[in-house]
Amino acid sequence: MNSQHFIELDETYSAHNYHPLDVVIERAEGVWVYDVSGNKYLDCLSAYSAVNQGHSHPVIREAAIAQMHKVTLTSRAFRNDQMGPFLKELCEYTGYEMALPMNSGAEAVETAVKAARKWGYEVKGVADNQAEIIVCNGNFHGRTITIIGFSSEEAYKKNFGPFTPGFILIPYGDAAALEAAITPNTVAFLVEPIQGEGGVIAPPDGYLQEAASLCARHNVLLMADEIQTGLGRTGKLFASEHEGVRPDVVIVGKALSGGFYPVSAVLTDKEVLGLFQPGDHGSTFGGNPLGAAIGRAALKVIQDEDLISRSRELGAYFKGRLERIESDYIKEIRGKGLFIGVELKVPARRFAEALRDRGILVKETHETVLRFAPPLIITKEEIDWAAEHVEAVLMMD
Numbered sequence: 001m002n003s004q005h006f007i008e009l010d011e012t013y014s015a016h017n018y019h020p021l022d023v024v025i026e027r028a029e030g031v032w033v034y035d036v037s038g039n040k041y042l043d044c045l046s047a048y049s050a051v052n053q054g055h056s057h058p059v060i061r062e063a064a065i066a067q068m069h070k071v072t073l074t075s076r077a078f079r080n081d082q083m084g085p086f087l088k089e090l091c092e093y094t095g096y097e098m099a100l101p102m103n104s105g106a107e108a109v110e111t112a113v114k115a116a117r118k119w120g121y122e123v124k125g126v127a128d129n130q131a132e133i134i135v136c137n138g139n140f141h142g143r144t145i146t147i148i149g150f151s152s153e154e155a156y157k158k159n160f161g162p163f164t165p166g167f168i169l170i171p172y173g174d175a176a177a178l179e180a181a182i183t184p185n186t187v188a189f190l191v192e193p194i195q196g197e198g199g200v201i202a203p204p205d206g207y208l209q210e211a212a213s214l215c216a217r218h219n220v221l222l223m224a225d226e227i228q229t230g231l232g233r234t235g236k237l238f239a240s241e242h243e244g245v246r247p248d249v250v251i252v253g254k255a256l257s258g259g260f261y262p263v264s265a266v267l268t269d270k271e272v273l274g275l276f277q278p279g280d281h282g283s284t285f286g287g288n289p290l291g292a293a294i295g296r297a298a299l300k301v302i303q304d305e306d307l308i309s310r311s312r313e314l315g316a317y318f319k320g321r322l323e324r325i326e327s328d329y330i331k332e333i334r335g336k337g338l339f340i341g342v343e344l345k346v347p348a349r350r351f352a353e354a355l356r357d358r359g360i361l362v363k364e365t366h367e368t369v370l371r372f373a374p375p376l377i378i379t380k381e382e383i384d385w386a387a388e389h390v391e392a393v394l395m396m397d
């Protein structure tokens with residue numbers, strides 16, 4: 001079957017809620033994906049950083065298969081022998097006391113919002129239904145009604161209202177705006193240390209540190225959405241660490257499963273997640289043994305293969321290569337580790353298409369930005385190869 005056949009099926013039967021590049025992937029291994037005609041592509045998106053460990057990593061694959069032979073789902077009506085060890089390993093690795101496992105990233109963000117409100121009422125003493133959470137312009141935290149309700153993107157919201165109240169939008173990267181927005185009812189500041197969907201935008205140096213001290217001073221929880229930036233993507237375990245900040249709440253997802261399965265979690269100390277009582281929250285699949293076994297293997301691969309150092313070193317190398325490109329189209333190159341945004345002065349889509357034709361998969365984000373986020377197992381030689389093609393397409397007329 002050729003690509004066109006599958007594209008037609010998608011167009012006929014799938015809601016048109018995406019605008020994908022027309023490449024129909026049949027299999028993948030490591031940094032490489034293969035389409036239905038046997039063409040090979042270097043994946044420079046990593047499913048929005050869900051496959052930081054590389055596609056179908058053998059260690060995670062074997063753990064998944066072994067667990068599939070045992071038990072996949074118990075629901076949390078009963079206990080299983082994978083969730084506890086998974087959360088212990090996750091907490092020890094990240095330095096938090098407790099975790100609440102969910103599936104998608106958006107569910108973990110919703111969970112963090114619930115946890116922050118609960119903490120606000122039960123610990124901080126905010127009056128009933130008055131809790132406020134501060135968020136940033138340009139944010140991306142997922143697609144549920146509550147989450148899009150506090151997006152600044154009109155396209156995410158149009159005709160989906162009414163929305164959940166209790167959120168305050170402020171400019172990203174502006175600590176004075178944060179201070180001005182804090183009231184006695186503020187329970188949390190929810191922020192991405194680097195805005196991924198917003199176009200790989202890093203705030204000014206010192207911003208997160210200032211935000212952390214403002215939050216501490218006003219008894220507000222600092223909640224970092226590290227779903228895309230976490231687990232090594234930016235050259236640290238969490239992007240917050242670039243400023244030495246330890247958020248009160250960290251939200252993880254995507255690479256927590258290495259792309260095998262939706263696995264997400266909220267991490268905090270006992271003061272926050274310790275407030276949850278039976279019946280307060282739940283998910284049929286959250287903490288399931290298959291997801292937990294996959295999560296354990298995914299974390300093991302990050303550590304065993306030293307993917308965080310790889311991201312830091314190879315990211316610096318890749319960025320350096322891109323910075324040498326002398327193209328009039330380039331406005332700015334930014335990012336940390338293997339999380340690089342190349343902002344163009346013109347729409348980026350046709351460059352993404354030209355790169356696909358040369359065997360490199362990237363996706364434009366925010367119209368004019370090409371995001372380069374290959375699996376962290378990429379080699380220097382593969383980066384060299386990719387950089388040559390990026391240079392060639394950015395020299396097109």
Ligand SMILES: *Cc1c(COP(=O)(O)O)cnc(C)c1O
Pocket residue numbers: 048103104105106107109140141142143192196197225226227228229253254
């Ligand atoms: C992808 C993403 C989410 C949402 O995760 P889903 O699994 O798609 O629900 C939330 N926040 C950030 C920063 C993300 O990149």
